[in-house]
Amino acid sequence: MTSLQNRTTAAEVQPRGVLGKLPRYAAGKPPVAVEGLESFKLSSNENPLPPIPAVLEAIADTTAVNRYPDPVANALRAELAEFLDVPMEDIVTGTGSLGALNQILATFAGQNDDGVPDEVVYPWRSFEAYPISVGLSGANSVQIPVKDDGTHDLEAMAAAVNERTKIVLLCTPNNPTGPSLTKTDVEWFIGQVPSDVIVIIDEAYQEFVRDPEVVNGIEMYQKYPNVISLRTFSKAHGLANLRVGYSVSNPELTQYLRVSAVPFGVSSVAEHAAIASLRNFDQVLERVQSLVDERDRVTSGLKELDWYVPEAQGNFVWLNLGENTQEFAALAGEQALSVRAFGNEGIRVSIGEPEANTRFLELCAVYPKRPPFPQNA
Template sequence: MSTENPRTVAAIAPRPVLGKLPSYAAGKPPVVVEGLQSFKLSSNENPLGPIPAVLEAISSRTDVNRYPDSLSTTLRTELGRFLDVPASDIVAGAGSLGALNQLLATFAGQNDDGKADEVIYAWRSFEAYPICVGLAGAESVQIPLHPDGTHDLQTMAAAVTVRTRVILLCTPNNPTGPILRTAEVENFIQAVPSDVVIVIDEAYLEFVRDEDAVDGIAMYRKYPNVVVLRTFSKAHGLAGLRVGYSVSRPELTQYLRVAATPFSVSTVAEHAAVTSLQHYDQVAERVQSLVDERERVAAGLKELGWSVPDAQGNFVWLNLGSNSSEFAALAERKALSVRAFGNEGVRVSIGEVEANSRFLELCAEYTKAPLSF
C-alpha cells in the first residue's frame, strides 16, 4: 500500500514578484591572508563599535524572556528630547530598513483595481529599495543619477504620475556618497503634489559636514508630506541590534502605527539606543575620528589623480565600471573586503586607520583609475 501523500507532489511556488526582484547582497567578510590583519570595508559598519557606556548598560540586561514595549516609549521619549520633536511623531522600527518597510506597507502597494502604486527613487541608490518596493506590491520607478553620483531631482519630479505614492531621497546617497542640498530639496518638494509621501533617508546624517546639506527634520517641520528615516546602525555602532525610526507629522503617523511591526525593537536594543543618545558627545567624538579618516582617504585618492564623488557618508565610491570585480579581487588578496556593484563601481567603507592606509596603498598600485565625471 502506497504511503505517498499526493499533496506533497506539486511544488510550492512563491509569489511571482520574487522572480523579478534582485537579491540583497550583504558585504562579505574579509578572507584570511597569512601575515596580514583582515579588515571588513564592505558593509558601511562603524569599526569602532558602540561607546563603552552602551556595552556596560546592555551587559546587565536579563529580562530577555519578556516582550519589549511595542511602542518603544522610552526610546521615542528620549529621541523627542534629542530632536526637539513630539515623541508621538516618532515610530520605531528594526533599523531604518524596518521603518522603511512599515512606510511602504502603509502608503504604497497593490490597489483594489489591480494596479500597483509607483515609488520613485534615484538609481543607483540603497540596494534594498527595489526589494522593499517590490515586496510591498508597488512598482519601482528608477531615475538614473547624474554622472557625479548626485540625484537628478528635475527628472524625478517630471516622473511623478497619478499613480506615484512615495518618493525616496537618500542623502548622503548610498553607495555614491553626495548629499542633497537644502534649496534643491525644497524646490523639489514644492514641485511634487502634496499627497505624495516624500521620504528623506538620512542613515548617514551624522557623518555629513557640508553646511548646505538638507536637514530632514527641518523639512518635516515645514511640509506635512515629508517623512524622515534615521538609524542607530551607523554612527552609534548598533548595526547588529537593529534600531531605527521614522519621524513624520500626525497626519501620517496615525497610519504608520497601524502598519508598524509589533515588538520590532528589542528591550536590549532600545536600552542601548537610549544610553547612546544620553552620551552623544562620546558618539560624536568617534564619528569625527571616522570623518577625519574619510577626509584623509579622499585626499589620498585625489593625490593619485583619481576622480571620486563628494564623500559625505562613512564610505567612498570608486567609479571603476567593468574593472570593479578585478579591483575587489585585488583588495581581497590584501585581506580587505570591499563591496563591488556589478560593472558599476566599488564602495569602500571607512575602517580602521591601518585598513584605510592599506586601501590607499592598493589604489596607488592599481593602474586603472576610476572613470571621470
C-alpha cells in the same frame, strides 16, 4: 503519507510571482584570510568602532529577555523626542531604518483594489534594498539614474512623478555613491511634487555629514506635511546588530504608520542601548569625528593619486570603476580587504580602521585603471 510524498507536495508550493522579479540583497562579504596580513571588512558600511562604554553597560544590565519589550518603544521615543526637539507622537520606531521604511511602504504604497500598482520613485544606483522593499509592498519601482558625479537627478525624478506615484525616496548621503542633497535642492524638489505624494528623506548617515548646506530631514518634516525623515542607530551609534531605527513625520501620517508598525519590533536590549547612546551623544560624536577624519584622509589621498571620487559625506567612498570593478575587488581580496562590488558599475569602500584605510590607498596607488572624471566634475 510518506516522507517522499511530503517532499513532492512541498516542491509544488510556489512563492508570489514578484519574488522572481526582485534582485537578491547581497550583504558585504567578510575578507578572505591572507597569510601575513590582518584582514579587514570594508564592504558593509559598518562602524568599525564598538559602541560607547555606556551602551555596553546597558546591554549587560538588560536581563529580562524572557519578557516581550514595549511594543511601541515608549522610553526610546520619549528620549528621541527630547533629543530632536519634536513631539513624541511624531516618532515611529522600526527594526533599523529599513524596518521603518518597510512600514511606510506597507502603509502608503502597494497594489490597489483595481489591481493597478502604485509607483515609488527613487534614485539608482542607491540603497540596494529599495527595489526589494518596494517590490514586496506590491508597488512598482521607478528608478531614475543618478548623474555621473553620483548626485540625484532631481529634475528627472520630479518629471517621473505622476498620478500613480505615492512615494519618492531621497537618499542623503546617497548610498553607495556618497553625495548629499542640499536644503535648497530638496525644497525646490518638494515644490515640484504634489502634496499628496510622500517624500522620504533617508538619512542613515546624517551624523557623518559636514557640509553646512546639506538638508536636514527634521527641519523639512516640520515645514512640509508630506515629508518623512528616516534615521537609524546602525551607523554612527554602532548598533547595527541590534536593529533599531525610526521615522519622524506629522500626526496625519503617523496615525496610519502605527497600524502597520511591527509590534515588539525594537527589543528591550536595543531600546536600552539606543537610550544610553543618546544620553552620551558627545562620546558618539567623538567616534564619528574620528571616522570623518579618516574619510577625509582617504578622499584626499585618492585625489592626490589622481582618482576621481564623488563627494563623500557618509562613512564610505565610491569608485566608479565600471568594467574594472570585479578586477579591483579581487585585488583588494588579495590584500585581505573585502570591498563591496556592484556588478560592473563600481565599488563602495567603507571607512574602516586606519591600517585598513592605508592599505586601501596603497592598492589604489599601484592600480593603473583609474575611474574617469565626469564632464561636470
